[in-house]
Amino acid sequence: MQPIVDPAGWYPADLAANQDWIYTLTDIEIAEILAAVTSIEERGLDILDIRRGDVDMPHFDQTLAMLYDEMLEGRGFFLLRGVPVADLTHEQAAAAYWAIGTKFGRPVSQNKKRHLLGHVKNFGGDYAAADVRGYQTNAELNFHCDQCDYVALLCMHTAKSGGASRIASNVTVYNEMLKTCPELVEELIADFYISRHGEMSPGQDPWYKLPVFSFHDGYFSARGASGHAVKALDIPGVPPFTDKQRAAFKAFGETVRRHYFDMDFRPGDIQVLHNHVTLHTRTAFEDWPEPERKRHLMRLWLTDWDGRPLKPGFRENIQGVNVAGVPPQAPANVFEPA
Numbered sequence: 001m002q003p004i005v006d007p008a009g010w011y012p013a014d015l016a017a018n019q020d021w022i023y024t025l026t027d028i029e030i031a032e033i034l035a036a037v038t039s040i041e042e043r044g045l046d047i048l049d050i051r052r053g054d055v056d057m058p059h060f061d062q063t064l065a066m067l068y069d070e071m072l073e074g075r076g077f078f079l080l081r082g083v084p085v086a087d088l089t090h091e092q093a094a095a096a097y098w099a100i101g102t103k104f105g106r107p108v109s110q111n112k113k114r115h116l117l118g119h120v121k122n123f124g125g126d127y128a129a130a131d132v133r134g135y136q137t138n139a140e141l142n143f144h145c146d147q148c149d150y151v152a153l154l155c156m157h158t159a160k161s162g163g164a165s166r167i168a169s170n171v172t173v174y175n176e177m178l179k180t181c182p183e184l185v186e187e188l189i190a191d192f193y194i195s196r197h198g199e200m201s202p203g204q205d206p207w208y209k210l211p212v213f214s215f216h217d218g219y220f221s222a223r224g225a226s227g228h229a230v231k232a233l234d235i236p237g238v239p240p241f242t243d244k245q246r247a248a249f250k251a252f253g254e255t256v257r258r259h260y261f262d263m264d265f266r267p268g269d270i271q272v273l274h275n276h277v278t279l280h281t282r283t284a285f286e287d288w289p290e291p292e293r294k295r296h297l298m299r300l301w302l303t304d305w306d307g308r309p310l311k312p313g314f315r316e317n318i319q320g321v322n323v324a325g326v327p328p329q330a331p332a333n334v335f336e337p338a
Contacts, residue, residue, distance in 0.1 A: 008277035009172050010076075012261040025082035054099070065103075079269055083268040086267060108303050115328075121334070123337040141227075159288070163295050165263050184244065184252075189214065192225075194229055219310075221277070
């Protein structure tokens with residue numbers, strides 16, 4: 001219930017005035033990425049077999065260490081620009097992307113098929129449906145955080161129009177709500193039911209519980225007051241919102257909409273967000289008619305047990321989507337909802 005001082009507490013004007021959150025790859029770093037892909041192919045490594053120490057990129061590894069520090073202790077996100085995806089097959093791009101992702105954390109499953117390498121595409125689903133995930137549609141999404149420490153997106157193809165990445169600082173949202181409605185901030189420090197969207201093992205609860213705002217060992221961490229909690233209200237046994245909880249969610253949404261920043265992806269961009277301080281969504285988009293040109297983002301959910309300190313039980317609930325008996329997969333592309 002006190003203002004938070006944290007470099008992750010940025011305002012949109014800060015990002016618009018200075019683009020030092022974008023890092024463009026050097027020729028040496030691009031060469032190291034391509035050499036890493038060649039090495040992976042020559043050794044016959046499956047994507048799931050690639051571990052953090054398996055790929056040596058001396059110059060690029062120094063850059064990735066700097067970006068990791070910026071994400072963990074600084075602004076809470078970055079955009080890496082220039083991966084030469086146009087010169088790579090989907091399998092090669094996936095291998096390069098996975099190798100880069102291992103520098104930040106361990107990939108975890110993103111859906112009931114246990115895809116550790118996910119794909120954000122429009123398959124025509126209805127975002128309002130309880131069992132439809134937003135990444136399977138072309139709809140504008142609610143601000144949210146994913147079930148992991150860091151979420152990474154590699155842009156393979158952009159939309160015909162729309163589809164901007166929209167982010168906001170959860171630190172800023174908290175501080176601004178303290179100014180305008182501190183009594184509602186208190187509501188968001190309590191636990192909320194979060195829907196698993198039907199993606200769970202037999203006998204597992206169809207929900208988990210987390211607060212929107214939490215504190216541990218002097219660190220602030222947050223989730224979104226998102227549609228995942230609203231969808232949980234339709235699950236039998238989940239209590240309805242109180243009037244104050246409903247008002248808190250509304251105030252959260254109104255505050256985020258006053259303090260967001262939009263960025264457009266280019267093919268070869270990698271965006272990495274720290275979920276505990278950064279909210280994200282995207283605008284609605286129109287796809288190209290040709291299947292091979294449709295908007296396509298590869299996605300990684302990454303867990304980092306050495307990351308930001310979290311209250312006991314918090315990180316255990318954000319270890320991805322794990323369904324018993326389903327083996328992990330890392331498809332280089334998908335052509336149906338997953």
